[in-house]
Amino acid sequence: MTLKIKDISYLYPHSSQEALKDISFEISSGNIFGILGPNGAGKTTLLKILTGLFKPSHGEVFLEENNLHSLSSRERAKYMAYVPQQEEIFLPFSTEQIVLMGRAPYLGLMGFESEQDHEIAQQSMKETDIWNLRHRSLHELSGGEKQRVFIARALAQNTPFLLLDEPTAHLDLRYQMEILKLIVSLNKKIIMTLHDINLASLFCQKIIFLKEGHLIGMGNPAEMITQENIQKIYETKVHIYKKENASLCFPNFS
Amino acid sequence: MKPLSIKKWTFTLVALKILTLSVFLLSLSLGGKLIWPFGTLSPEDHNILWISRLPRVFLALMTGYALGTSGTAFQGLLQNSLADPYILGVSSGAALGSILGLAFHLPFEMIPVLSFASAFGAMILVYTLASKNKQVTPHTLLLTGVILNAFLFAFILLLNGLVSFEQSQKIIFLLMGNIGTESFDKLLLVTAFVFVGSLFLTREGYALNLLSSGAESAAASGIDVPRHRKRIFFFASLMIGAVVPLAGLVGFIGLFVPHITRFIFGPDHRLVIPASGWIGAMVLMLCDTLARSALIWTSYQTELPVGAITPLLGAPFFLFLLKRGLK
Amino acid sequence: MKRKIIILFFLIFFLHGRAETKDYQRLISLKPNLTEILFALGVGDHVVGVTTYCKHPPEALKISKIGGYSNPSLEKILLLKPDLVVMIPDSTSPQLEASIRKAGIATLVLKTNSLEDVYESIEKLGEKIQKGERAQKLVREMKHNMCVSSRESASGGDVAISRVNSGDCFASLAMTKKGILVIQRSPLIVVGSGTFLSDLLKFAGIENIAGGSKLAYPRFSMEQLIANSPDVIFDMDTAPDPDFWEKYTSLPAVKNNSVYFLDPDLFVPGPRLPKALKNLHEASLH
Numbered sequence: 001m002t003l004k005i006k007d008i009s010y011l012y013p014h015s016s017q018e019a020l021k022d023i024s025f026e027i028s029s030g031n032i033f034g035i036l037g038p039n040g041a042g043k044t045t046l047l048k049i050l051t052g053l054f055k056p057s058h059g060e061v062f063l064e065e066n067n068l069h070s071l072s073s074r075e076r077a078k079y080m081a082y083v084p085q086q087e088e089i090f091l092p093f094s095t096e097q098i099v100l101m102g103r104a105p106y107l108g109l110m111g112f113e114s115e116q117d118h119e120i121a122q123q124s125m126k127e128t129d130i131w132n133l134r135h136r137s138l139h140e141l142s143g144g145e146k147q148r149v150f151i152a153r154a155l156a157q158n159t160p161f162l163l164l165d166e167p168t169a170h171l172d173l174r175y176q177m178e179i180l181k182l183i184v185s186l187n188k189k190i191i192m193t194l195h196d197i198n199l200a201s202l203f204c205q206k207i208i209f210l211k212e213g214h215l216i217g218m219g220n221p222a223e224m225i226t227q228e229n230i231q232k233i234y235e236t237k238v239h240i241y242k243k244e245n246a247s248l249c250f251p252n253f254s
Numbered sequence: 255m256k257p258l259s260i261k262k263w264t265f266t267l268v269a270l271k272i273l274t275l276s277v278f279l280l281s282l283s284l285g286g287k288l289i290w291p292f293g294t295l296s297p298e299d300h301n302i303l304w305i306s307r308l309p310r311v312f313l314a315l316m317t318g319y320a321l322g323t324s325g326t327a328f329q330g331l332l333q334n335s336l337a338d339p340y341i342l343g344v345s346s347g348a349a350l351g352s353i354l355g356l357a358f359h360l361p362f363e364m365i366p367v368l369s370f371a372s373a374f375g376a377m378i379l380v381y382t383l384a385s386k387n388k389q390v391t392p393h394t395l396l397l398t399g400v401i402l403n404a405f406l407f408a409f410i411l412l413l414n415g416l417v418s419f420e421q422s423q424k425i426i427f428l429l430m431g432n433i434g435t436e437s438f439d440k441l442l443l444v445t446a447f448v449f450v451g452s453l454f455l456t457r458e459g460y461a462l463n464l465l466s467s468g469a470e471s472a473a474a475s476g477i478d479v480p481r482h483r484k485r486i487f488f489f490a491s492l493m494i495g496a497v498v499p500l501a502g503l504v505g506f507i508g509l510f511v512p513h514i515t516r517f518i519f520g521p522d523h524r525l526v527i528p529a530s531g532w533i534g535a536m537v538l539m540l541c542d543t544l545a546r547s548a549l550i551w552t553s554y555q556t557e558l559p560v561g562a563i564t565p566l567l568g569a570p571f572f573l574f575l576l577k578r579g580l581k
Numbered sequence: 582m583k584r585k586i587i588i589l590f591f592l593i594f595f596l597h598g599r600a601e602t603k604d605y606q607r608l609i610s611l612k613p614n615l616t617e618i619l620f621a622l623g624v625g626d627h628v629v630g631v632t633t634y635c636k637h638p639p640e641a642l643k644i645s646k647i648g649g650y651s652n653p654s655l656e657k658i659l660l661l662k663p664d665l666v667v668m669i670p671d672s673t674s675p676q677l678e679a680s681i682r683k684a685g686i687a688t689l690v691l692k693t694n695s696l697e698d699v700y701e702s703i704e705k706l707g708e709k710i711q712k713g714e715r716a717q718k719l720v721r722e723m724k725h726n727m728c729v730s731s732r733e734s735a736s737g738g739d740v741a742i743s744r745v746n747s748g749d750c751f752a753s754l755a756m757t758k759k760g761i762l763v764i765q766r767s768p769l770i771v772v773g774s775g776t777f778l779s780d781l782l783k784f785a786g787i788e789n790i791a792g793g794s795k796l797a798y799p800r801f802s803m804e805q806l807i808a809n810s811p812d813v814i815f816d817m818d819t820a821p822d823p824d825f826w827e828k829y830t831s832l833p834a835v836k837n838n839s840v841y842f843l844d845p846d847l848f849v850p851g852p853r854l855p856k857a858l859k860n861l862h863e864a865s866l867h
Contacts, residue, residue: 082470
C-alpha cells in the first residue's frame, strides 16, 4: 500500500506560525519508516495528520487512490492504527479490555464483541507477549508492559499501517530495545516518530528529517545521518561511527 | 475480571431490575405502618398507600436512577471520579428557577417547569462557554461548570434576602433535597425524560469506555469524540434537569453510586451506566423509607430530610469500601 | 447622716439597673408581634423603628424600617438613636443584643412561644416601659375573650364569669374533635406542641393529632396524618390549595368538608390572638 503525502501544510488554530510547510513524500517500499527532527519540528503534528486526528490546512494525503481525509473516521481507522505518546487511563480496565478496544471500528451499536474479535485480540496479545497479563489492571504494569498493551490494542485494530508517536519515550534503555525489536517484528508498515537518532538508525529502513515544519530530506539512515545533516538540523557537531549498516553519531566535545 | 459478554450484561440487568422491583414493593409496604399492598385495605390504608406512598416511592426510584446514571456518565465524561451530577450547573440552575418562580409568585404548577428550563439552560450555557472550536475537553467543562455554579449561586443568595421568610424556607427545602408526594402528571413527565435519557446514555456506554481510555486513541479508532461528548452531556443533563425541580438536590448518591457500581461490576460502562441507575434507585428508595419512618414513633414524630440520610449512611459505607480497595 | 445613707443605698439600688424601668421615648421592635404589643400598650407614637413585616396596626407602616424578619440592620438601628430595643430570642439575637448594649442602648428579650409566654411577655414589657397597669389590663382582656370564645363554641353560649377570670377555662373544656394545623403542605410541616398555635387548638377544643411530638413544628408524616383521621384540618400555607387535600378521600375532614384555609397573617403571638381564636371557631362552625 502506498501512502502519498502531497504539499501538506498545517496551521494550529489561534496560531500565526505554520507547524508544517509544504511537506511532500511517499511511503511505498520498506516497512519501517522513521520521522526525526528536533523538538517542535512538527513530527507529532505530521503523524496526527496521517492518523486523521488533524486535517491538513493545505494539501492531501492519498492512500492508494483514496484521499485519506475524505474517508469517514471509522473507515480510516481500518487502515491506520495509532499509538500515542502517553495516555491517561482514567478507570481500572484490564489489559484484555483495553486490547479489545482496538476492535472499535468493526463493532456495532453497543460494542459487543464477537468470537472473532476475541480471537484477534488474543492473537495480538500473544504477539506482544502480554497474554499472561490479560487480567491485570493497567495501573499495575511496568512502563514497558504498558507500552506493549497499547501496541497490542493497535494491532487488534488489524490495519496495514501502524503509527507510533515516540514509542520509546519514558522507557528505560532495556525496554526501549525490547519495544523496538517487537515493533519491527510485527508484520505491519510502521511509521514512527523518534527522538533518538541512533535508535532510528538501528531500526528504520527509511527516515525523514523535519526542521521547523520543513522537510529537510528523506533516505535510508546511512545516507541521511551525516555530519553535515546533523549540523544543519540539530546545530550540533557530531562524530559519525559506521557499524554494519548503521550510522551512529555522538556529540563532538572538542 | 473477564470482559463483558452479552449474556453477562443481560443477566445482570435483569437481576437488578427484579431486585429494584422488590425494593420498590418493600418501600411501599414500610412506613409509619406496615401495609401489604396486595391485601384488602381499609380506606385509610388505601389512601396512605396509593396517594401518599406510591408517588413518593416512585419519585425516589426515578430520582435515584437519574442520579446514579448521570453521575456515572459525568464522571466518565469529565474523567474525574469526584464529579457529581450537580457539578455542571444543574444545582444552581434549578434552584435559581425555583426561587425566581417563588419570587414572582408564579402558580404552583409553573414552578417546576421554570426550574427545569433554568437547570437545562444552565447546562447548555456551561457547554457553550466551555467549547473551543466546537469541542470541549473534560478540563474546560469541569472548570466552567464549577464557575457557573458559583456565579448562579450568588444570585440565589441575593434573591434569598429579597423573598419572604416562608419562601426562603421553601428554597432551603429544595436545596436540601426533599422527596414528597407529587401529582401523577408531573411524575409521568419525569419518567418520560428519565427513560429517554437512560436509553441514549446506555447506548453511549461503549463510547464512554473509549473516552476513558484516552481521547486521542478513541478518535484514532474511529470514534467521533466531540459528537459523543455532546450526546452524553445532553442526555445526562436531561435526566438530571427533570428530577431536580421535583426532588431538590439530594446529595451524595450521584457521587458514590457510580463508585459502588464500578466496584461490584468493574469499569465497563456498557454495564455500569444502566446498573448504577438501578442501584441508585434502590439506595434512594431505602434512604427515603428510612427518612420518613425513623422518627415517627419517637417523641419527635417528625420526618427527616432525605438529603441528610443519604450522606449519613453513604459516607461510612464509602469509607469502608475505600479501605477495602475501591479505586 | 443615717437618712443620707439610706437614700444613697436606694439610689445605688435603682441606678444599678437591676430592674431598670424608664419612660423610654424611642422604641424599636425587631418582630411584628412585638410591634403590635407596643401599640396595644399605647406607646405607638414612641416607636421609631420596625421591620418590613410589621403591618399591624396600619400606623406601623409609616414607621422607619430597620430590616426584614430575620436580618435587622444594626447600623439602621443605631442611626435611629433608640433607647430601648425589644426582640425575641432567636439565633441572631445574642450577638445583636450584645452589640446594641455595647452602644449603650437598653434591650429587652421576650419569649413569645406559648400562650403563657405571650401573657408573661406583655406584662414584662409593660413593666419595663412603665405601662404595667395597662399591660395587666390587656392580658386580662385577652384571657377573658379567649375563654368567652371557647365557652361559646363548646357549650353553645353558656358563660360562667367566675371561671373566666381565672383564665384556666380550657382545663375544663372537652376535646370535641381531632384536628391538625398545617403550616406548610410540602414538605408537610404542622403544629406540634409548646407553641401558641397548639394552645389555640386546645382553646378551640381540638385534639391535635400531632400534639404528641416534642417539637414545635415537626415535619409530619402524611401517613400518620391519614392514619389518625383528623375531623378537621386547618391549612395556613401561603396559598390555598383545595385539590391537595381532596385526594385523601378517607379523611373525615375531607368527607365533611372540614378543611379550612386560614390567613397566617392573623395568627401572630400578640394582642390579636383572641381574634385569631375567633377565626378558628368561625371557620370550624362554618
